[in-house]
Amino acid sequence: MAVVNGVDPDEIRKLLDQKKHMEVFLSVCVSCGMCADSCFLYVNHNKDPSYMPSYKAVHSLGKMYRKKGKVTREELEEMKELVYKKCVLCTRCYCPVGISIPGMIAWARNICRSQGVFREYDERDSENIEMKQHV
Amino acid sequence: MYDFLIGPMLALSLVVFIAGIAYRVYQFFSITEARPKPEANLPKDLARTVAAREKDEYLRIDSAADILLKWKLRLKRTILGRAPVMSSVTIVFHTMLFLLPVVTVGHSILLDNYFGISLPTLSETTVDTLTLVFIIVIFFFLFRRIFVAKVRSVSTWRDYLALFVTGAPFVTGYMAFHHWFDYKTVLYIHIICGELMLIAIPFTKLVHMPFFILSRFLIRYELGFGKGSRKWVENT
Ligand code: HEM
Ligand code: HEM
Ligand code: SF4
Ligand code: SF4
Numbered sequence: 001m002a003v004v005n006g007v008d009p010d011e012i013r014k015l016l017d018q019k020k021h022m023e024v025f026l027s028v029c030v031s032c033g034m035c036a037d038s039c040f041l042y043v044n045h046n047k048d049p050s051y052m053p054s055y056k057a058v059h060s061l062g063k064m065y066r067k068k069g070k071v072t073r074e075e076l077e078e079m080k081e082l083v084y085k086k087c088v089l090c091t092r093c094y095c096p097v098g099i100s101i102p103g104m105i106a107w108a109r110n111i112c113r114s115q116g117v118f119r120e121y122d123e124r125d126s127e128n129i130e131m132k133q134h135v
Numbered sequence: 136m137y138d139f140l141i142g143p144m145l146a147l148s149l150v151v152f153i154a155g156i157a158y159r160v161y162q163f164f165s166i167t168e169a170r171p172k173p174e175a176n177l178p179k180d181l182a183r184t185v186a187a188r189e190k191d192e193y194l195r196i197d198s199a200a201d202i203l204l205k206w207k208l209r210l211k212r213t214i215l216g217r218a219p220v221m222s223s224v225t226i227v228f229h230t231m232l233f234l235l236p237v238v239t240v241g242h243s244i245l246l247d248n249y250f251g252i253s254l255p256t257l258s259e260t261t262v263d264t265l266t267l268v269f270i271i272v273i274f275f276f277l278f279r280r281i282f283v284a285k286v287r288s289v290s291t292w293r294d295y296l297a298l299f300v301t302g303a304p305f306v307t308g309y310m311a312f313h314h315w316f317d318y319k320t321v322l323y324i325h326i327i328c329g330e331l332m333l334i335a336i337p338f339t340k341l342v343h344m345p346f347f348i349l350s351r352f353l354i355r356y357e358l359g360f361g362k363g364s365r366k367w368v369e370n371t
Contacts, residue, residue: 021166021367028346031294033286034214034221042285049288058289094358096214097343098350100367 007076007115012069015111022107025099026062029054035101038094041086053093053101056082060108076117083108084119137319140326141245148330155337156345163349167365170355224272231269232301236329238262239308259312266309273302293340300335303328 016023035053036042042051049055060079064071071079083105091102112118177185196202210216236242238257247253256262277298280286307325311318335341355363 018369024162024166024346028340028343029289030297030340030343031280031286031289031291032225033283033289034218036285037217047285049285052285052288054289055285094214094217097347098354098358100356103367 006073007071009069009071011114012064012071012111015107015114016064016069019107022061022104023065025101025104026058026065028097029058029095029099030097031058032096035093035095038092039087040090040092041088050082051086053087053095053105054099056087057101057104057108061104061111064108064111073115076112076115079108080112080117080119083112136323140323140330144330145326148333152333152336155334159337159342159345160349163346163353166368167354168368170364170366224275228269228272228276231265231272235262235265235269235305241312263309263312266305266312269305270302270309273298273305297335297340300328300332300339301341304332 031054033052033054036047036049039051039053042048042053045051050059060083063075063079087102087105089102089106093101095101109118196205207216215222237254239262240256240259243254243256257265277295280290280294280298304325307321307328310316311321311325315321332341336344351359352361353359353363353365355366
């Protein structure tokens with residue numbers, strides 16, 4: 001299949017197929033929300049659900065698997081925030097069922113990067129500006 | 136109708152259930168591999184540290200208070216210590232999920248007739264009360280899913296489906312026992328729901344039953360229960 005709107009679904013598909021266990025993780029996650037409180041970013045952002053470990057994995061890598069790699073550019077841009085800014089890959093999240101989440105978020109980053117979606121360190125968003133004022 | 140439900144239909148659901156679980160176990164072994172043991176040839180003092188960590192012996196134990204502290208710290212690292220209420224509820228939930236179908240008098244008679252197995256049963260009133268408790272817990276999970284923001288944010292139809300499939304045999308069993316509505320019809324619905332639950336286990340998120348055991352006992356990682364002899368396969 002050709003590159004559509006700056007996204008190469010075949011390449012995404014190839015990368016997804018390399019991690020069969022992650023597809024299994026996504027199908028066994030019982031969406032219980034017990035991993036939430038083990039993430040310090042979740043706890044320190046007023047318990048905003050979008051910082052919850054399984055939210056970040058399900059709405060990035062999970063979405064790619066569900067759509068079999070056929071995600072749009074816009075969707076990748078939305079994931080960018082989740083996988084680069086809302087997780088620091090500290091690997092502290094605790095899942096009672098035995099799912100390993102940081103690996104999934106790291107792989108979602110990898111796939112985003114393969115499509116030219118990556119963190120821009122000189123990005124000026126409100127949070128950064130606020131931080132600069134404190135320095 | 137009854138004969139069909141507790142004959143061929145029961146056999147079919149048991150076959151699907153067992154074959155499905157067997158496939159999931161096979162799948163687990165095909166996406167994991169035996170793990171090399173790099174810690175086997177570590178320098179001596181490092182090896183000692185690793186061994187101490189495995190046995191959780193950081194803390195010097197000099198008194199009973201130290202033992203308590205050690206267990207407190209251990210507990211804090213697990214879901215039991217971090218979310219005690221939810222953990223208790225889920226332990227009660229899963230214990231009853233396995234226990235109740237086995238100790239129900241009606242089931243015991245069936246098992247005896249079919250396989251000649253006679254298991255201990257609890258009295259009908261005890262089972263009935265526990266079933267009611269179980270149904271309340273199911274609703275607790277349902278309301279939690281609807282009203283707790285973090286749980287709602289990851290819920291889709293598959294989560295409600297799993298809750299429904301798990302709860303239906305208990306609700307209909309309760310209705311049958313109390314002879315609500317037409318007993319025969321309710322009993323048939325109960326049997327169908329029970330069989331659907333068995334069939335659903337390998338194909339829905341209820342597959343966490345075998346996965347939990349395999350992943351947490353066989354995979355090596357910080358939260359594993361066992362020695363951890365396997366790891367996930369990368370780049371298959
Ligand atoms: C697959 C075939 C099944 C058959 C033939 C069956 C049959 C029965 C029968 C005859 C009763 C007694 C009703 C009465 O006392 O009048 C009963 C009750 C009950 N069943 Fe089942 N059942 C089946 C599956 C299941 C499953 C899979 C579960 C749960 C996982 C379940 C949970 C219950 C419970 C909890 C009760 C007791 C309800 C109460 O006493 O309040 N059943 N069942
Ligand atoms: C060895 C067996 C099992 C283990 C270790 C296990 C473990 C767990 C854990 C850790 C959770 C997450 C905590 C929670 O939300 O309660 C969970 C949730 C759940 N389990 Fe199990 N489970 C097992 C078997 C089963 C079976 C056989 C069923 C159903 C037939 C089942 C149905 C559920 C449901 C419906 C939930 C989700 C509750 C919710 O909506 O939040 N489990 N299980
Ligand atoms: S704790 Fe595990 S099973 Fe529960 S929502 Fe988080 S990742 Fe899913
Ligand atoms: S790895 Fe990411 S999701 Fe997990 S605890 Fe750390 S920041 Fe949170």
